[in-house]
Amino acid sequence: MSDLGPLRYFLGIEIFSTSDGFFISQEKYIQDLLARSTLGDQRTLVTPMEINVQPRASDSDPLPNPTRYRHLVGSLVYLAVTRPNISYPVHILSQFVSTPTSVHYSYLLRVLRYLRDTISHRLFFLRSSSLELQAYSDATWASDPSDPRSLSAYCVFLGGSLIAWKTKKQTAVSRSSTEAELRAIDMLTAEVIWLRWLLEDFGVSATTSTPLLLDITSAISIARDPVKYELTKHIGVDAHFVRTTVQDQTLALHYVPSELQLADFFTKAQT
Known part of the structure; x- marks a missing residue:
């Protein structure tokens, strides 16, 4: 082993250290990605996806050669490691890698133009931040017209620093928004x-329970109250897993108004 000095660049991720904290970005990676994409113009966009866009597998005709689409989406998946603002669009685009269409490719180009406009955006980790976790969970119930499965999303902060986030379609169909939220909490x-x-x-x-903030009181009630188990037999394992962590004080569930639900950012396109 050899000492290569302070960490500055690793696997496409750039690290900048200051007296206040650390900046993490993938600016060079984005530059290389834009070069590989061979965009034919210099346009930029301020959002990665239009509001209320609902792509379908049947949109337009399949691309004759989907290799470029798959390559670019795969690169965006890695880029999302440091760019939470593209988590939701990348989730959407990834669903069509098997048979992408020209419409899906146009959505992909929009994300690339957005990255060109925000190429210098970075994640910041404050040195003086506390080491207490705080988590936000959200779900959208059956929001995809072509797929009844709901969408789960979360984000986790260590003090004031965002350290984890995810957008993922649920594996089972939820029969209500409460069930969708419980699966997201799980x-x-x-x-x-x-x-x-x-x-x-x-x-x-960790000396205290980790606060988990939700914007739906019914899911909190079921997760806390074992009497309500009869209402959730079909999702009993998920509900019991969450309830156990609440009872042993690993988690503490709290209500937060929808307008303050930070995980909502990962469930839909933003303005």
Whole structure:
């Protein structure tokens, strides 16, 4: 092993250290991605996806050669490691890699033009930030007209720094918005438990429950109250897993108004 000095660049990720904290970005990676995409213009856009866009597999005709689409989407998946603002669009685009169409490709180009406009955006991690976790969970119930499965999303902060986020379609069909939220909480619960274990390995022991903020009171009620188990037999494992972590004080569920629900950012296109 050899000491290569302070970390500055690793696997396409750039790290800038200051007295206040660390900046993480992939500006050079975006430059290379835009060069490979061979965009025919210099236009930029201020949002990665239009509001209320609902792509379908049947949109337009399939691309004669989907290789470029798959390559670019794969690059965006890696780019989303440091760019939470493209998490939702990348989730949408990834659903069509098997048979992309010209319409899907136009949505992809919009994301690239947005990246060109925001190429210098970075994540910042404050040195003086606390080491307490705080998590947000949200779900959209059956929002895709071509697929009845709901969408789960979460984001996790370590102090004031965003350290984890995810947008994922649920594996099962939820029969209500409450069920969709419970499945989203279940996914986030597993992530929070892992993060608490990871922090403990680093010598940072969690002394209090990790607050998990939701914008639906019915899901909080079911997760807290074992009497309501009869209402959720078909999702009993998920509900029991969340309830167990609440009872052993690993998590503490709190209500937050929808306008303050930060995980909502990962469930739909934003203005």
